[in-house]
Amino acid sequence: MEQLLVALDVDTVAEARAMADRLRGTVGGFKIGSRLFTGTGPGFVEELAARGDRVFLDLKFHDIPNTVAGAVAAATRLGVWMVNVHASGGSAMMRAAREAAGEEAARRSIRPPLVIAVTVLTSLDDSALSQIGFNTSAAGQVERLAALTQAAGLDGVVASPQEIAIIRRHCGPRFSIVTPGIRGAGDAKGDQSRTMSAADALAAGASYLVVGRPIIGADDPREAAGRIAVECRA
Ligand code: C5P
Numbered sequence: 001m002e003q004l005l006v007a008l009d010v011d012t013v014a015e016a017r018a019m020a021d022r023l024r025g026t027v028g029g030f031k032i033g034s035r036l037f038t039g040t041g042p043g044f045v046e047e048l049a050a051r052g053d054r055v056f057l058d059l060k061f062h063d064i065p066n067t068v069a070g071a072v073a074a075a076t077r078l079g080v081w082m083v084n085v086h087a088s089g090g091s092a093m094m095r096a097a098r099e100a101a102g103e104e105a106a107r108r109s110i111r112p113p114l115v116i117a118v119t120v121l122t123s124l125d126d127s128a129l130s131q132i133g134f135n136t137s138a139a140g141q142v143e144r145l146a147a148l149t150q151a152a153g154l155d156g157v158v159a160s161p162q163e164i165a166i167i168r169r170h171c172g173p174r175f176s177i178v179t180p181g182i183r184g185a186g187d188a189k190g191d192q193s194r195t196m197s198a199a200d201a202l203a204a205g206a207s208y209l210v211v212g213r214p215i216i217g218a219d220d221p222r223e224a225a226g227r228i229a230v231e232c233r234a
Helices: 013-023 034-040 043-050 065-078 091-107 126-131 138-151 161-171 198-204 221-233
Strands: 004-007 029-033 055-061 082-086 114-118 156-158 176-179 208-211
Touching: 004 221, 013 029, 013 034, 013 043, 013 221, 029 034, 029 043, 034 043, 034 055, 043 055, 043 065, 055 065, 065 082, 065 091, 082 091, 091 114, 091 138, 114 138, 114 176, 126 138, 138 156, 138 161, 161 176, 161 198, 198 208, 198 221, 208 221
Parallel strands: 004 029, 004 208, 029 055, 055 082, 082 114, 114 156, 156 176, 176 208
Antiparallel strands: none
């Protein structure tokens, strides 16, 4: 299932490689986040990309424009398919990220990665936002930052299941919405509170689903991924 991205949230390359090998062909790509990347470095990202897997490098860059541009250029050289930044880094930072991806890809005659932005971390609620000085609700802030992301020329945003519909309405059909927090009826929620089933998230307008533990923690990850695909087709 092309829209299903599996979070390889493990500690070692050996575990990540074994999981990717089990899932290849049933899922649309693999997400590598700060846990695996910080522990093991860029080699495995390059390895997956070189064998043709779609890699979403989820490092959520947030720094001055020049530094983020350099990081996005480096990610482009690794061959990633999608990379992300924090929208709260601002419009100039996001534009620098977009340009760096385009320029580096042109130099190498490759297709530039999709560059998307995190609006508001799903772990932040209204009171946590007010603590850090934001006086809008999480929903209002998501809407504002999604619009800023689109205006900066980025390809889409990461959004919780609850935010999909409003972003889709405001940003139109071509804007990518990447949604974690996917849980089936029988899945443990873990630390995710606002969850939705894969089928419901797609129906609400998600472009891609990020699923971690319900697949990588299953006794049979391939079967678990297949089950989600069947549920979405039904
Ligand atoms: O295991 P689970 O399905 O909860 O994994 C979801 C993945 O999506 C994790 O890698 C998590 O870091 C990531 N993520 C998230 N919420 C966000 C952004 C990313 O759960 N807002």
